[in-house]
Amino acid sequence: MKKGSIVEGIEIVDIGAKGKVIGKKEGQTFMTSGAVPGDVVSIQIKKSKKNYKEGRLKSIEQHSAERIDPVCDHFEHCGGCSWQNLNYPKQIELKERGVLQQMRRIGGIEDLKHLPILGSDETFHYRNKMEFTFVSERYLTPEELSSPEIKKTPALGFHVPGRFDWVLHVNNCHLQNDVHNTLRNFIYEEALNAGISFYHPRNQVGTMRNVVLRNNRPGQWMVLMIIKERTDETDVLCKKMVDRFPEIESFWVIVNNKMNDSFSDCPAELFYGEPHIIERFNRPDDQGSVDYIIGPKSFFQTNSNQAEKLYEIVYNWAGIQPTDTVYDLYTGAGTIALFVAKLAKKVVGVEYVPEAIEDAFKNAQLNAIENCSFYAGDMKDVLTPAFIEENGKPEVLITDPPRAGMHNDVIDRILEAKPKRIVYVSCDPSTQARDIALMKDKYKVVQIQPVDMFPHTSHVENVALLELT
Numbered sequence: 434m435k436k437g438s439i440v441e442g443i444e445i446v447d448i449g450a451k452g453k454v455i456g457k458k459e460g461q462t463f464m465t466s467g468a469v470p471g472d473v474v475s476i477q478i479k480k481s482k483k484n485y486k487e488g489r490l491k492s493i494e495q496h497s498a499e500r501i502d503p504v505c506d507h508f509e510h511c512g513g514c515s516w517q518n519l520n521y522p523k524q525i526e527l528k529e530r531g532v533l534q535q536m537r538r539i540g541g542i543e544d545l546k547h548l549p550i551l552g553s554d555e556t557f558h559y560r561n562k563m564e565f566t567f568v569s570e571r572y573l574t575p576e577e578l579s580s581p582e583i584k585k586t587p588a589l590g591f592h593v594p595g596r597f598d599w600v601l602h603v604n605n606c607h608l609q610n611d612v613h614n615t616l617r618n619f620i621y622e623e624a625l626n627a628g629i630s631f632y633h634p635r636n637q638v639g640t641m642r643n644v645v646l647r648n649n650r651p652g653q654w655m656v657l658m659i660i661k662e663r664t665d666e667t668d669v670l671c672k673k674m675v676d677r678f679p680e681i682e683s684f685w686v687i688v689n690n691k692m693n694d695s696f697s698d699c700p701a702e703l704f705y706g707e708p709h710i711i712e713r714f715n716r717p718d719d720q721g722s723v724d725y726i727i728g729p730k731s732f733f734q735t736n737s738n739q740a741e742k743l744y745e746i747v748y749n750w751a752g753i754q755p756t757d758t759v760y761d762l763y764t765g766a767g768t769i770a771l772f773v774a775k776l777a778k779k780v781v782g783v784e785y786v787p788e789a790i791e792d793a794f795k796n797a798q799l800n801a802i803e804n805c806s807f808y809a810g811d812m813k814d815v816l817t818p819a820f821i822e823e824n825g826k827p828e829v830l831i832t833d834p835p836r837a838g839m840h841n842d843v844i845d846r847i848l849e850a851k852p853k854r855i856v857y858v859s860c861d862p863s864t865q866a867r868d869i870a871l872m873k874d875k876y877k878v879v880q881i882q883p884v885d886m887f888p889h890t891s892h893v894e895n896v897a898l899l900e901l902t
């Protein structure tokens with residue numbers, strides 16, 4: 434099959450990695466983007482691999498019954514919610530199926546007990562944090578480019594996938610509470626009216642760079658205004674926002690005069706209000722609650738309702754006894770450690786980012802929890818035999834690594850420490866399945882449960898309970 438040739442009548446049967454879809458025709462496999470399972474499509478071949486052909490979607494010949502109209506006006510160009518054109522029950526069915534396939538194929542686990550995927554009650558407005566970028570010239574869609582009267586006006590919105598310098602202007606995003614649209618559109622209009630320049634990423638000039646909006650469930654907001662330089666005009670703009678929106682509890686200004694957009698290493702100055710907002714998670718069965726401090730740079734799970742349910746699963750599955758030592762690996766701001774602490778003799782949390790560990794200590798103090806200790810450093814360097822000797826062998830180990838999964842040295846240390854139970858939380862079930870396979874001589878998988886933290890995206894979280902055999 435030659436590059437450039439058109440293949441018609443391909444039935445889309447599944448979702449693949451990175452938002453791509455898998456199609457079948459006459460026993461051959463095809464990959465493309467922009468279609469949903471059940472569509473029949475034609476594609477133009479771009480790549481011919483041994484096991485599949487990949488191509489650009491040319492047309493949808495027959496529409497899938499699972500297709501729905503996307504709610505968002507920006508759907509076609511934004512790339513943030515690539516599954517918005519698929520009904521929600523089908524989205525979670527595909528996510529669940531994907532997790533089970535990975536557990537079987539990569540993890541080699543047969544006879545897997547799995548609980549049904551925990552879907553999200555809210556499929557919109559579920560995020561508690563969004564970041565937007567200012568640019569002096571907005572991204573123009575191919576249709577707009579062909580129209581000479583459309584101008585490259587300044588924008589505040591999202592990066593077009595894969596482009597650091599193209600920003601799609603956003604009027605209305607459905608992922609965070611609607612207040613965020615009012616806040617963002619206000620900043621945009623007021624900055625323009627005040628004549629404050631927007632950043633030009635190639636020329637590296639312009640004042641306004643990014644804005645981050647965070648909220649807690651009671652409705653308090655934190656604003657992080659990231660600017661190239663602080664001036665009287667930017668202060669007036671920040672003051673206008675604070676005066677106009679009483680729901681702003683905390684307002685930070687961050688000066689970033691580096692070439693890249695990352696501001697984690699730039700100092701933050703408190704412009705107004707409290708240094709943080711607080712989110713409260715309830716433990717199951719009326720076992721009290723935990724308050725978490727959210728500072729300007731704190732890591733916190735971005736879907737609070739689903740994160741609370743995820744922590745409940747960990748709490749219920751870990752089977753912690755009052756005499757147990759528990760390890761919480763990749764603890765972030767100590768959130769899971771503090772959630773389960775009242776069940777255990779003690780909890781030991783380990784995390785790479787020192788500022789997150791500072792937050793973990795603050796969170797422990799805020800909740801008057803005294804049986805947790807936290808350590809900062811790379812897991813493979815911290816979790817040594819000497820560390821385990823000093824802190825005690827864990828009876829229960831909770832692990833929630835980043836997408837890459839756990840380092841082989843970390844897995845070796847766990848196998849040596851032999852906790853009775855492991856609760857493995859993962860945001861990438863393929864690396865989770867790989868890690869589980871490396872532990873299969875000593876641990877059996879008791880059960881798994883996928884959790885949907887990010888409706889309308891291909892991402893899925895999975896919790897696995899492992900027991901020492």
Ligand SMILES: C[S@@+](CC[C@H](N)C(=O)[O-])C[C@H]1O[C@@H](n2cnc3c(N)ncnc32)[C@H](O)[C@@H]1O
Nearest residue numbers: 763764765768784785786810811812833834835
């Ligand atoms: C998926 S998050 C989990 C955070 C936490 N359990 C929670 O629920 O908020 C993964 C965490 O692992 C940390 N991390 C990434 N690589 C690490 C490493 N090599 N050593 C220790 N921690 C690491 C990240 O900084 C992040 O906080």
